[in-house]
Amino acid sequence: MTxxxxxxxxxxxxxxxxxxxxxxxxxxxxxxxxxxVGIDRRPFADRPSDVVHEQVDIRRKKLKDVFRAQPIDAIxxxxxxxxxxxSATEHHAWNVVGFAKLLEYAAQFKVPKVVVLSSANVYGxxxxxxxFLNEDAPLLGGARFGExxxxxxxxxxxxxxxxxxxxxxxxxxxxxHILGTVRNAPSNFLRLDPVLTLLxxxxxxxxxxxxxxxxxxxCALDRGKRGIFNVAGPDxxxxxxxxxxxxxxxxxxxxxxxxxxxxxxxxLRLTSFPAPELDHIRYVCMVDDTRAKETxxxxxxxxxEETLQHVLSEEW
Amino acid sequence: xxxxxxPLDPHDSSLGETLGSLFRKAxxxxxxxxxxxxxxxxxxxxxxxxxxxxxxxxxxxxxxxxGSTDPFGLDREWxxxxxxxxxxxxxxxxxxxxxxAENVPKGRVLLIANHSxxxxxxxxxxxAAMFMDVEPPRFCRAMVEKFxxxxxxxxxxxxRVGQVxxxxxxxxPLLRREEALLVFPEGVKGISKPFDRRYxxxxxxxxxxxxxxxxDTPIVPVAVVGGEEQYISVKxxxxxxxxxxxxxxxxxxxxxxxxxxLPLPTKYRxxxxxxxxxxGDPDDDDAVIAEKVETVRATIxxxxxxxxxxxxxxxx
Numbered sequence: 001m002t003x004x005x006x007x008x009x010x011x012x013x014x015x016x017x018x019x020x021x022x023x024x025x026x027x028x029x030x031x032x033x034x035x036x037v038g039i040d041r042r043p044f045a046d047r048p049s050d051v052v053h054e055q056v057d058i059r060r061k062k063l064k065d066v067f068r069a070q071p072i073d074a075i076x077x078x079x080x081x082x083x084x085x086x087s088a089t090e091h092h093a094w095n096v097v098g099f100a101k102l103l104e105y106a107a108q109f110k111v112p113k114v115v116v117l118s119s120a121n122v123y124g125x126x127x128x129x130x131x132f133l134n135e136d137a138p139l140l141g142g143a144r145f146g147e148x149x150x151x152x153x154x155x156x157x158x159x160x161x162x163x164x165x166x167x168x169x170x171x172x173x174x175x176x177h178i179l180g181t182v183r184n185a186p187s188n189f190l191r192l193d194p195v196l197t198l199l200x201x202x203x204x205x206x207x208x209x210x211x212x213x214x215x216x217x218x219c220a221l222d223r224g225k226r227g228i229f230n231v232a233g234p235d236x237x238x239x240x241x242x243x244x245x246x247x248x249x250x251x252x253x254x255x256x257x258x259x260x261x262x263x264x265x266x267x268l269r270l271t272s273f274p275a276p277e278l279d280h281i282r283y284v285c286m287v288d289d290t291r292a293k294e295t296x297x298x299x300x301x302x303x304x305e306e307t308l309q310h311v312l313s314e315e316w
Numbered sequence: 317x318x319x320x321x322x323p324l325d326p327h328d329s330s331l332g333e334t335l336g337s338l339f340r341k342a343x344x345x346x347x348x349x350x351x352x353x354x355x356x357x358x359x360x361x362x363x364x365x366x367x368x369x370x371x372x373x374x375x376x377x378x379x380x381x382x383g384s385t386d387p388f389g390l391d392r393e394w395x396x397x398x399x400x401x402x403x404x405x406x407x408x409x410x411x412x413x414x415x416x417a418e419n420v421p422k423g424r425v426l427l428i429a430n431h432s433x434x435x436x437x438x439x440x441x442x443x444a445a446m447f448m449d450v451e452p453p454r455f456c457r458a459m460v461e462k463f464x465x466x467x468x469x470x471x472x473x474x475x476r477v478g479q480v481x482x483x484x485x486x487x488x489p490l491l492r493r494e495e496a497l498l499v500f501p502e503g504v505k506g507i508s509k510p511f512d513r514r515y516x517x518x519x520x521x522x523x524x525x526x527x528x529x530x531x532d533t534p535i536v537p538v539a540v541v542g543g544e545e546q547y548i549s550v551k552x553x554x555x556x557x558x559x560x561x562x563x564x565x566x567x568x569x570x571x572x573x574x575x576x577x578l579p580l581p582t583k584y585r586x587x588x589x590x591x592x593x594x595x596g597d598p599d600d601d602d603a604v605i606a607e608k609v610e611t612v613r614a615t616i617x618x619x620x621x622x623x624x625x626x627x628x629x630x631x632x
Contacts, residue, residue, distance in 0.1 A: 128462035130485030131388050200468025204389045204475070236387050238476075255468065283465060286387075 010034035010221060014072050014111075016058055016102065017079025019044050021182045022117075026076065026214040027051055033218075037066060040079065058098040067109045074113035074221055075106055080154060082184075084147050084274045095150040096157070103161045106168060113169045115220045116158040117213075120176045120206075120230060122151060125283035131204070132288035135174070135228045145276035159228070171220040173213075175231040176287060180210030180310045185277060187311045190242070194249040196281075198258055202240045203284045208233030209302035209310055219296040229296055230287035234304040239281055245308040255282065354397070369400070372453040379493040388457075388490070389475035395455055398440075398477045399447050405437070406444040406584075410542065414449040415587035419536060424491045425591070426528050426535050427456065427498040430517050430616050431506030433543035434566050437579060438507075442498055442538060443477075445586050456496040459487065461504060463563050484527055491531045498538075499524045501609070508564035510551050514544035515620050520613045522605045530598035534591035537612055539619035541586075545630050546579035582630050585623050589615060 010033045017023050018038030027036050027048065036051045038044055044053040056062045058079060066072075081094045106114050123133045124141030139156070142149035155172060162170035177186035186207070189195065208231065216231045243250055253261070259278055265271040292298045302310070373396060380386035384393065406412050420427075427446075432438055439458045446456040459482035465471045480486040487497055500506055501520035509518070528535050549566035557565035570576040592615070594608050 127465035128481055128483065130483045131480060132485070132489070134485075198468070200470075200472055202472050202475075204385070204387070238385055238389065238391075241385070 008032075008034050011073030012037060012070055013074045013076060013221065014039060014066065015076045015078060016040070017077070018053065020078060021180070022178065022210055022213065023078050025180075025210055026078070026217055029211070029214045029218060034073075034221075037070070037072070039063070039066065058102055059093060063101065064105055067105045067111075072106075072109060072111050074115065075102065075111055076115045076117070076217055076221070077102060077158075078117050080117070080151060082148070082151065084272075085269075088147075088150075091147075091150050096153050099154050099157055103157060106161075107165055111168060113171070113221060113223075114158070114161065115171045115173065115217055116154070117217065118155040118158070118172050118174045119151065120174045120232075120285060120287045121148060121280075122155050122174060123285055123287070125203075125279040125285035127283050129284050129286075131284060132286050133230070134288045135230055135291060144279060145274070147274060147276075162226070162228075169224070169226040171226055172228040173216055173220060173231050173292075174229065174287065175213050175216065176206035176208050176233065178210055178213050179207045179307050181313060182210050185273065186280075188272060189281075190246045190248065190308070190311045192248065194251045195243045195246075196258065197239065197243070197250045197252045198278065198282055199252040199254045201255070201282045202238045203282065204236040204286060205239050205242060205284075206232045206234075206236045206286045207242065207304075207307050208300060209307040212300040212302055212307075215301065216292065216296065216298045219292075219298045222296075225296055227291070227295065229292040229298075230289045231292050231298065232287055232289040233300040233302065233307055236286055237304060242304075242308055245305055246311060247309075369403075372447065376447070376453050376455055377494075379490075379495055385476075388478065388480055388486070390455065390457070390478035391476045394473075394476035395478060398473070399444060402440045402444045403448060406441055406448065409581055410437075410441065410584040412441055412445065412542075412584040412586055414445045415585070416590075417445070417449045417451070417588055419588045419590050420446070420450045420454075420496070421534055421536070421591055422452070423494045424531070424533050425496045426491075426524055426533050427496060427538050427588075428524060428535055428612055428616065429498065429500055429538035429540055430515075430620055431500035431502045432509060432514070432540060433579070434507060434547040434549060434568065435579075436500075436507060437546065438540045438543045438584075439498060439500070441584055442540070442586060446496060450588075454496045456498050457490060458498040458500075461563065482523075484523060487527050488531060491527070491533050501613075504563040508549065508552055508566050509544065510549045510566070511544070515541070515624050517613055517617050517620070520609045522602060522609055525594065525605050525609045525612070526598040529594050529596055532593075534593050535612060536591050537589040537616045537619060539587045539589070539616055539623055540584065541620060541623035541627065542582045542584035542630070545582045548580075580631075583627070583632055585627060587619055587623060589619055 013030060013034040014037045015023060016039045018027060019040040019042040030036055031048050031051050038051060038053040039056060039058060041055060041057045043055060047053050054066050081091060122139040122141045123137050124143055126140060139152045142152050158170060158172045178184055179187050212233055259275050262273060262275040266274055385391045429442060443456050446454045455478055457478040457480055460474055460479045462481050464474055465481060490497060501524050502518040503521060505518040547568050548570060549568055551567050553565045553567055
């Protein structure tokens with residue numbers, strides 16, 4: 001468990017949810033610069049040899065041993081469960097209770113840096129959204145879609161940690177739709193054949209390449225960076241153009257019909273998209289990323305075509 | 317189409333595929349019709365409006381660099397066709413007379429206008445006037461009611477022709493980019509006036525004044541005469557409107573007549589007043605702001621009164 005490897009500039013970084021696809025990509029970018037300790041209850045199949053993996057559930061006491069074993073220089077929290085099929089209790093226990101535990105240890109062991117990956121979805125798509133939301137906008141994502149309330153709670157917990165522990169540099173990242181090999185709703189959506197759209201709606205959307213998100217996390221790990229940051233990739237495009245770029249055919253359905261059908265399909269377990277997510281292809285939920293550009297110095301590296309076509313990529 | 321479905325969500329794909337192939341056949345026919353339709357409009361535009369129309373298009377300043385759709389959703393192709401169709405109404409159906417076009421300054425400007433006519437034809441005609449009669453030609457963006465974002469096709473059209481939801485967060489960046497914004501501070505109360513209240517301006521919202529003071533933007537008062545007679549509203553059915561969750565529901569007897577859905581071909585008179593500038597603290601008390609707003613409202617009311625008095629006939 002101890003690290004005999006030579007000291008690396010970023011010290012020891014603890015990454016939760018490391019076995020997700022984004023986690024693995026982050027590790028790949030990070031392990032040359034830092035001693036990575038991964039936390040996940042899933043096994044880490046093809047882990048780089050210099051990465052330590054602790055197969056623990058973040059709600060368990062065993063998590064504390066990881067903190068005892070070595071001084072942790074930074075925590076990157078990716079381990080958020082967003083499985084709309086899982087029960088609300090399970091969600092809450094994992095996302096909120098587990099994360100609260102993690103923050104408790106971060107305070108107790110005086111970890112100097114905590115980076116939390118939240119999402120621009122916490123703002124929620126609303127008809128009266130300004131075209132670009134800044135970091136001060138209220139988190140209304142749960143208003144029409146109760147299942148993401150615990151993700152908002154995670155964001156709020158991180159915010160209160162930010163204020164309560166000024167000695168720790170807390171960074172909250174709220175990236176727009178992450179696209180790539182990840183199995184998240186926006187990537188899965190663009191892999192549908194045909195892709196469902198709502199008749200008469202074509203909101204502007206923002207997307208970001210998964211590797212750019214990993215890069216934003218690296219920017220957030222730099223010393224001196226703290227605060228809440230919206231993270232966006234290339235310029236926004238109409239949803240229809242995004243789908244066209246991926247090369248998928250579309251099927252346009254009136255909203256009421258789509259909602260009713262999706263509800264039924266959902267209850268029959270024939271789809272992985274809950275009906276309230278339709279609002280994402282109906283209303284805008286875009287962010288102003290000026291602060292991330294100016295303060296974090298983050299610049300996306302992948303253009304729109306690369307980002308969109310990456311959802312079909314098999315390699316990862 | 318012949319490629320194998322992606323590995324995830326086999327249910328979604330197989331179900332969608334059947335529906336999709338059916339739909340695609342229908343779509344092919346539709347798309348053929350659409351292309352010939354657009355060609356016909358292109359021909360019409362060149363023939364009817366001459367080279368001047370296209371020359372004016374080239375002179376419209378671009379705010380967001382190249383790229384067909386700007387971050388606020390404005391698509392120059394859409395705007396071109398929208399203006400071409402509104403121009404026909406502008407020149408031939410409503411035979412709009414424009415006064416004081418030289419009063420519109422070159423840079424950022426807030427156009428404040430009286431609202432009338434049950435459906436926002438006044439907005440479209442002011443937009444056409446800003447393109448066809450003002451030097452240099454401008455694409456002006458209207459600040460629209462958030463309710464419009466919930467309507468299929470309307471939300472799409474509004475977004476592509478450059479309308480934005482009426483919140484200050486949207487107005488600020490656009491004014492900073494020297495755009496022309498059109499605001500109807502009467503809101504829904506203005507557009508849905510019954511006939512006995514025609515040309516009597518409802519109360520103004522205060523937001524535009526704070527915005528103008530904050531961004532140091534000149535206000536151009538705009539009076540529109542002719543809109544109130546296009547649809548004669550006997551009364552507003554507020555109870556029913558509330559039940560149907562629409563902002564207003566006018567009772568329009570003319571809808572019973574054949575062809576009554578078309579607005580009556582009244583003659584529109586649009587006058588642009590001299591720019592007004594206001595100094596002071598944008599966060600001042602409502603009472604202080606309201607006083608300044610009242611000056612603008614009174615100016616527009618006077619301009620409207622003069623317009624109504626001086627016209628010889630509603631239709632000519």
